[in-house]
Amino acid sequence: MLTIAVVFFAMQLAVLSTPVVQVPGRIDIPLTKRRALQADVVDPQNLQEKLTSVIFKIANGLTAYKANTGEDHPLAAGFVFPPAVGGIAQRASKGTEPLQDDDGSLWEGAISVGTPAKTYTVQMDTGSSDLFLPGPTCRSSCSGHKTYDPSSSSTAVDRRKSFSLAYGGGDTVQGAQYLDTVGIAGLTASSQTLGAASEYSEGFSADYFPPDGLLGMAYQSISDYNAPPLFQTLVAQKQVSQSVFAFKLSQSGSTLTLGGADSSKYTGSITYAPVTTKGYWQVTLDAVSVNGNSAVGPLQSVIDTGTTLIIGDASHVKAFYSKISGSKDASSTVGPGYYTFPCSSTPQVSFTFAGQAFKIDPKLFNLGRVSLGSNQCVGGVVGSQSLPFWVVGDTFLQNVYSVYDLSQNRVGFAALK
Known part of the structure; x- marks a missing residue:
């Protein structure tokens, strides 16, 4: 090899x-x-730009899929296209x-x-x-x-x-x-x-x-x-x-x-989830858990190294934060889709793929305080009214070794060494 x-x-x-x-x-x-994105105090404008950028990038791909295949991508159902794109x-x-x-x-x-x-x-x-x-x-x-x-x-x-x-x-x-x-x-x-x-x-x-x-x-x-x-x-x-x-x-x-997975970079075995539609690296996210308890799932997800945050549909993200004690909607302080939680008690969040749970480092989930001296911190999972699925970015991917298998159309995850 x-x-x-x-x-x-x-x-x-x-x-x-x-x-x-x-x-x-x-x-x-x-x-x-x-x-890193994480900071002592967040920059609301920067966070909103990141959210908007992902929506447009996904729209580009869904529109190209339609043009290339003659069919709507399954993820297009329920996706709200930005005005500049104007539909699939x-x-x-x-x-x-x-x-x-x-x-x-x-x-x-x-x-x-x-x-x-x-x-x-x-x-x-x-x-x-x-x-x-x-x-x-x-x-x-x-x-x-x-x-x-x-x-x-x-x-x-x-x-x-x-x-x-x-x-x-x-x-x-x-x-x-x-x-x-x-x-x-x-x-x-x-x-x-x-x-x-x-x-x-x-x-x-x-x-x-x-x-x-x-x-x-x-x-x-x-x-x-x-x-x-x-x-x-x-x-x-x-x-x-x-x-x-x-x-x-x-x-x-x-x-x-390139050309395989490097066993010196991970420990244990690689857990593989099948690609559900060949377009994005799209796999089923079995569950998103808080402190060991499942909050939402199963969900369709796109694995994206070009996205910093984890972005999900607004209803499931709201349900996710409802399981975090002290969390609040931060639409008025940070921007639509963002939530806060008490800085003194960052939750333990994990994502489950193909039956295996992978934890997110609390330092990566915590994007920073709302303002200098605030006791409220911003969470790395963000909601969007445009998405009917989840985009899993670096907030999760920095916690795992991720493998993209083109021949068997699957994405794998393993614990980092």
């Missing part, structure tokens, strides 16, 4: 100068965040998800593109399926980002197709599609589809979105390009021995492993 573990630094940490540690069958490159049958041309991360909660890494190869930083996102970078005509809006110029690559081919992705708050990424050679950790994908953006709106400026672009790692059916995502191309071109990748997202050292 060839397993290539790739750990990426945040953009500000000089990715390329970091020594690559090689062991037989694996390449390890360090990865960190700039700093209509392709969005404007809208926003800033993917804004001034607190540094993006997992970033390095890829190479073109011939001769040039290196770029990208966010690793299991909640979407497309790769895009700033293009040569993206001027001031892409300032601070490294530009991909197809005319300087001998392997670039113009697909003569455009793309447009809508995100929360009015932001967009749009441009032209190309085929080119893309490399990651010594693996090479030829004729990989990627986007060269002609426009990055404000939410993608370097101040808010440090990486050059974004690398989606979900299924082709939610690709705006309707083309194989990078990992699927690596599998098809036999660049990896197993069609599996895995994440360790942790403050104690983080890795993306």
Whole structure:
């Protein structure tokens, strides 16, 4: 088994100068965040932007699924599409998800593109399926980002197709599609589809979105390009021995492993849950528990490394917080969908997949105090009127080793070492 573990630094940490540690069958490159979302006092505007961004990203995928398959995605039933998207049958041309991360909660890494190869930083996102970078005509809006110029690559081919992705708050990424050679950790994908953006709106400026672009790692059916995502191309071109990748997202050292799961990163066995619809990495969440007692479930969930929080449908999130003593609706202090609990008694929250419960570190569930000196803290599970399902982001994923198995269409979780 060839397993290539790739750990990426945040953009500000000089990715390329970091020594690559090689062991037989694996390449390890360090990865960190700039700093965690958790803070002494929360930033309500930032938290609301995160919530909005996820809704628009999910809308992009549901709309692409309809365009690619001719059928509504099962998760579209009950989903409230943002006005900019206008429903599942209509392709969005404007809208926003800033993917804004001034607190540094993006997992970033390095890829190479073109011939001769040039290196770029990208966010690793299991909640979407497309790769895009700033293009040569993206001027001031892409300032601070490294530009991909197809005319300087001998392997670039113009697909003569455009793309447009809508995100929360009015932001967009749009441009032209190309085929080119893309490399990651010594693996090479030829004729990989990627986007060269002609426009990055404000939410993608370097101040808010440090990486050059974004690398989606979900299924082709939610690709705006309707083309194989990078990992699927690596599998098809036999660049990896197993069609599996895995994440360790942790403050104690983080890795993306391509080609298998790295047993040195987890303890015990891996618990697998089957993918219920091939689009997102969608699995059944058996139960969400508080202090050992089931509060809600079963629920459909999307496993998303590109989402910081855990976001669920408003009714089940309300039911969840009703099991937490002293919790309160924080719509008026933090924003719609958020709840608080007494800082002196952070609850023990766990998520159960395929019959196995996994605990969330109380320090990760607690996002911080509502205000300086307040005795009320903000919880990492947030409600949304738009979602009829749950999006499980880094608040949970930093507690486990997560495995994404493309050949058997399943997601696995194991306890971190």
